[in-house]
Amino acid sequence: MSMIDPIKASMAIAGSGLEAQSARLRVVSENIANAESTGLVGGSDPYRRRTITFDNVMSRAEGVKVVRVKDLGVDQAPFRLEYEPGHQAADEKGNVKHPNVNVLVEMSDMRETNRSYEANLQIFKQARAMAAMTIDLLKGSSS
Amino acid sequence: MIPVFLAGLASSQAGWLAARQTAIASNVANANTPGYQVRDVTPFSAVLENASLSMAATNSAHMDPTGGLAPTQKVSKSESWDVFHSGNSVALEQEMMKAGEVNQSYALNTAIVKSFFRMVSMSAR
Numbered sequence: 001m002s003m004i005d006p007i008k009a010s011m012a013i014a015g016s017g018l019e020a021q022s023a024r025l026r027v028v029s030e031n032i033a034n035a036e037s038t039g040l041v042g043g044s045d046p047y048r049r050r051t052i053t054f055d056n057v058m059s060r061a062e063g064v065k066v067v068r069v070k071d072l073g074v075d076q077a078p079f080r081l082e083y084e085p086g087h088q089a090a091d092e093k094g095n096v097k098h099p100n101v102n103v104l105v106e107m108s109d110m111r112e113t114n115r116s117y118e119a120n121l122q123i124f125k126q127a128r129a130m131a132a133m134t135i136d137l138l139k140g141s142s143s
Numbered sequence: 144m145i146p147v148f149l150a151g152l153a154s155s156q157a158g159w160l161a162a163r164q165t166a167i168a169s170n171v172a173n174a175n176t177p178g179y180q181v182r183d184v185t186p187f188s189a190v191l192e193n194a195s196l197s198m199a200a201t202n203s204a205h206m207d208p209t210g211g212l213a214p215t216q217k218v219s220k221s222e223s224w225d226v227f228h229s230g231n232s233v234a235l236e237q238e239m240m241k242a243g244e245v246n247q248s249y250a251l252n253t254a255i256v257k258s259f260f261r262m263v264s265m266s267a268r
Binding site: 005006007009010011013014016017020021024053054055056064065066067112113115116119120122123126127129130133134136137 | 173
């Protein structure tokens with residue numbers, strides 16, 4: 001199927017954008033929820049920050065280029081070390097590895113996700129309004 | 144007097160506006176895709192002046208190189224409001240403005256077509 005109505009194509013593309021941004025929000029919330037998730041035994045690794053990237057790919061079903069999640073990865077940045085000898089995950093020197101999550105970075109990522117989601121939603125609404133205007137041509141001529 | 148084919152003109156503009164909306168939708172959806180460059184359709188005046196030649200499909204197995212949609216071009220980065228470190232040149236505010244323009248023009252287009260057909264049906268009555 002190669003032919004598709006451009007208004008339907010707009011809706012399909014905006015829908016794919018909404019889906020991609022919600023996947024991103026899920027990753028951000030996972031990072032924030034695990035911002036203090038340390039290991040269970042002495043010296044073990046804590047939660048590692050997860051990352052997400054997007055790609056513009058051809059969708060065979062709709063015949064248009066949509067946005068998809070390209071890769072879910074992990075951030076290789078070093079962990080934050082804190083001296084907490086009484087902690088269950090403390091190593092022999094009393095240091096505990098904390099996740100490499102910076103909550104401020106996650107919050108700004110969340111704001112950007114929100115903004116992009118809203119923009120996609122706006123495009124979807126406009127495409128729907130355009131379809132409605134076209135249908136209204138039929139209603140107007142009969143009355 | 145040069146004849147104006149209003150219905151044909153209006154329908155080709157509606158088609159162009161819908162294609163532009165698709166290009167904008169693609170830009171907005173890829174606002175966070177690394178390396179994505181903003182795309183737009185050719186201006187409507189250019190479309191009117193040179194209805195560009197396209198390859199004829201003489202067999203149902205021939206592929207349409209444009210995928211049935213109007214072709215789009217990459218917009219140079221200097222024309223975009225923002226260029227991000229990832230190589231992405233989508234400025235959401237700019238895209239929202241373009242989408243607003245498209246929506247207004249589409250509303251105007253359908254209103255004109257409506258009134259044109261009202262005139263036709265009035266004279267035919």
